[in-house]
Amino acid sequence: MEPFNVNSGFLYGVTIVVIIFVLSQSGYFLYRALKRAKELHISSSVLRKTIASSAIFTIAPAAAILIGVISMSSFLGFPWPWLRLSVLGAVTYELPAATTTANAMGIDLTKVITDPKAFTAIAWVMTLGIIPGIFVILFGMKKIQSGVLKLKAKDSKWGDAVLTSLFLGMISAFLGMLFAKVRTGLPGLVPIAVALVSALLMGVCGILIKVCKMTWLEQYALPISMLGAMAMSLPITSWLQ
């Protein structure tokens, strides 16, 4: 047995097993969905564009998730944060879970953990602290789906309104969050300005699609607007700070 090290070959091995599982599951679901979509005569062009636009859209958030791996690597090493951010979790959860446990044990977050028991305590909290939702999916997904279908069958207009309300609720919460720092002065306006630029770029894409008939842009409008706004956040930040 090799001595404990947060970047040991064994931990990388465990992580790679989990990564292979995630890729296999994603590949299987993609294959099944594509097969069924072809049976339903959904055009190959729509399917190809869906894959391409989702893939392009994912790159920027994935780079941000990679930054999350780097920030946790200061005390947890690379393999464990890499594993955790490839399954189930998100930076918004994994970081507080890890730091809360580390603080409870008086661990310095600027130094890599050398005590394997401290490491496994954090690993268990990160695993257990987010697990109930996935059990609800395992045992309750079928019931939830039949509830949605019943709602739509009973009154399709109201059913659509409920589904629309769900994602408007999500968008409202995240848009509201952009205003959390407005009372700090000009720097607090940066997120709002970036969101406005992104909205403006999306609006321009919409005009190009509808007026100039650039329909190919439909699938790529979101990643273009997002990356454009991220690029514009650089001058906006230096201007407002």
Place this chain on the structure above:
Amino acid sequence: MQRPYSESVHIFGRIWVALGILILFLAPTAICVYYNAWPALTPVLTGLLGVAPIFWTVGVIEVFTFTPMLGASASYLGFITGNLSNLKVPAALNAMEAAKVKPGTEEGDLISTIAVAASAIVNTLVLAFGVLLLGYLRPVLESPVLKPAFANILPALFGALAVVYVSKNWKIALTPLILMITLFILVPSLASSVGILVPVGAIVAIAAARILYKKNLL
């Protein structure tokens, strides 16, 4: 006889989720066994007490908020691969909008699944290559010049999404939007627990939609 897709989704979905849960528990167990380092109960319970009350609640509520939008198959995949609100749900919504299919239909479920699967694969590959090439990427990712770009991913994402969905459904969006903006201005510390406010926003939006629907204003 072959099962219909809508039925088989729950069978293979449950098998993959059960395997996923098994793997999630096996990973820390393997580390404990290999290093003979089972942790003491106290730090685990203390850590859990710090995160479980919020994240167990958010995790369960997220299921009821996100699964109707994603559909069954994408939910079985998305909840195992994680990063839902910042990645998988926007990817699925954008794909359904662009393909002109509705959530809650079989076509919607399929497009949503394809988007979530493509997103999960790319995210996994970006992380894998990122960790492998960290020596080269770290100076770029951590450069002070690019810091604002990564700090503003969520505004860049939700600004664009808002144009599409709020402009189409502004009557429903108005109430939750005003409520959330007011709430975050008054209590800025809520930003750290935005997850718990997603279902609150959804409930307010449903209530607003119900009133508009009853008055025939939708």
